[in-house]
Amino acid sequence: MAYSERVSELDFLHNTASLHTFKMTKPTVEIPIIDFEGLEDGSPEIAADIGRKFYAACREVGFAYIKNHGIPERDIQGMFDYSRRFFALPYDIKMTAPHPPAGDHHRGYSGVGMEQVSQMVFDEDKLEAMRNGKGGDFKESYDMGSETATHNPNIWLEDDYLPGLRAYSVAFQATCRALQMRTLRALALGMPEVPEDFFERYHTEGDNQLRLLHYPSAPRDVFDSGEKGRIGAHTDFSTCTFLFQDDCGGLQVESPRSPGVFIAAPPIPGTIIFNIGDFLMRWSNDSLKSTLHRVVAPPPREDETGMTRERYSIPYFCGANKSLTIETLPGTWSESKPKEYAPITAGEYVNMRLNATYEAGVKKLKKEALVY
Ligand SMILES: O=C(O)CCC(=O)C(=O)O
Numbered sequence: 618m619a620y621s622e623r624v625s626e627l628d629f630l631h632n633t634a635s636l637h638t639f640k641m642t643k644p645t646v647e648i649p650i651i652d653f654e655g656l657e658d659g660s661p662e663i664a665a666d667i668g669r670k671f672y673a674a675c676r677e678v679g680f681a682y683i684k685n686h687g688i689p690e691r692d693i694q695g696m697f698d699y700s701r702r703f704f705a706l707p708y709d710i711k712m713t714a715p716h717p718p719a720g721d722h723h724r725g726y727s728g729v730g731m732e733q734v735s736q737m738v739f740d741e742d743k744l745e746a747m748r749n750g751k752g753g754d755f756k757e758s759y760d761m762g763s764e765t766a767t768h769n770p771n772i773w774l775e776d777d778y779l780p781g782l783r784a785y786s787v788a789f790q791a792t793c794r795a796l797q798m799r800t801l802r803a804l805a806l807g808m809p810e811v812p813e814d815f816f817e818r819y820h821t822e823g824d825n826q827l828r829l830l831h832y833p834s835a836p837r838d839v840f841d842s843g844e845k846g847r848i849g850a851h852t853d854f855s856t857c858t859f860l861f862q863d864d865c866g867g868l869q870v871e872s873p874r875s876p877g878v879f880i881a882a883p884p885i886p887g888t889i890i891f892n893i894g895d896f897l898m899r900w901s902n903d904s905l906k907s908t909l910h911r912v913v914a915p916p917p918r919e920d921e922t923g924m925t926r927e928r929y930s931i932p933y934f935c936g937a938n939k940s941l942t943i944e945t946l947p948g949t950w951s952e953s954k955p956k957e958y959a960p961i962t963a964g965e966y967v968n969m970r971l972n973a974t975y976e977a978g979v980k981k982l983k984k985e986a987l988v989y
C-alpha cells in the first residue's frame with residue numbers, strides 16, 4: 618500500500634566499510650514503495666493521491682520503489698537475458714562496438730575499469746589522482762539510446778554476434794519511455810503549481826540512455842581491502858533514472874536524514890527503483906532530492922566460497938530535450954526561498970558531467986595495459 622508500505626527488511630550489515638570512509642550505522646529512513654495502480658485507469662482522486670505520495674517520496678528521499686509500473690516481468694527478464702549473453706561474448710567481439718573516447722557520446726561498450734564514476738569533480742588532475750591506485754569501477758557496460766536522435770548515434774554490434782539484441786533493446790526502450798512519461802505525469806500531479814503535462818513537454822525528444830551493466834565476480838578480499846569498487850558514491854546526471862536490478866544486492870542509498878550513512882536498497886520483486894537526477898534537483902530549486910547512491914560487494918551468502926556474486930543491473934536514464942532552457946519550477950521558489958540557479962539547457966548541464974566522468978579515465982587507460 619503506497620507510501621505507508623515500506624521496505625521492511627533493510628540489510629545493511631554487509632557493507633565494505635573499509636572501502637569507503639562513510640559511517641555505517643543503522644538507517645533511520647526507509648525507501649518508500651509507491652503503488653501506481655489506478656494512476657491512469659482509476660478516478661482522478663486516486664491519481665492525485667498517487668501523485669502526492671510520489672512527490673513526497675521525491676522530496677524526502679529522492680528514491681522510491683515503483684509497484685504496478687506496467688512493464689511486464691517477462692520483458693524485463695528478456696532484457697537481462699540479452700545483457701548476460703552480451704557480456705559473455707569474447708572481449709574482442711564486445712570491442713567491435715566500443716564506447717568512443719569522448720565522454721559526451723555515451724554509447725557502446727566500455728570494458729572493466731574504463732569508467733570511474735566521480736561526484737562533482739571536474740578538474741582533470743583531480744580525477745586522475747582519484748583513479749591512481751585504483752583500477753576504476755570494477756564493472757563493464759554497454760550504452761544505448763534513441764535510434765532517431767540526431768546526436769549520439771547508437772554503436773551496435775553486428776547482429777550476427779548476438780541476433781536480436783538491437784531490436785529487443787529498441788523495443789525495451791520504448792516500453793521504458795512510456796513508463797517515464799507516466800511517472801513524470803504522476804510527479805507533476807503531486808507538485809502544487811506544476812501543470813500535469815509540464816515535464817512531458819520538456820521530454821518530447823526521448824533523449825534517454827539504456828545501460829546494461831555487469832559487475833563481475835571477484836574475490837571478496839579485493840572489495841574489503843578497497844582494491845576494487847563496484848560503483849562509487851554518486852548522483853545521476855539527468856532528470857531521473859529507472860533502475861532494474863537482479864537478485865544480487867549491493868545497491869545502497871544515502872539516508873536523507875543521516876548524511877554519510879548508507880542504507881541498502883535490495884531488489885523487491887515486482888518493483889522498479891526510481892530516482893531523481895541532479896538536473897531535476899536543480900530545476901526544482903533543490904526541493905526534489907538527487908540522492909547519493911553506490912554499489913558495494915553484495916552480502917555474503919552461506920554457500921559463498923570467497924568470491925562475491927556477479928551483478929547485473931540496467932539503469933534507464935531520462936534526459937530533457939537538449940536545447941530547451943529550464944527556469945526554476947513554479948512553486949519551488951518564493952521571496953523567502955529565492956531561486957538558487959541560473960537558467961540552463963539540459964545539453965550544457967549533462968555534457969559537463971559526462972566529460973568529467975569519462976575523459977580522465979580514457980587518458981589513464983592509454984598509459985596502462987588492461988588485464989582480463
Ligand atoms: O548497478 C546499479 O544498481 C547502480 C547503477 C548506477 O547507479 C548508475 O549506473 O548510475
Ligand SMILES: [Fe+2]
Nearest residue numbers: 851852853910
Ligand atoms: Fe546511479
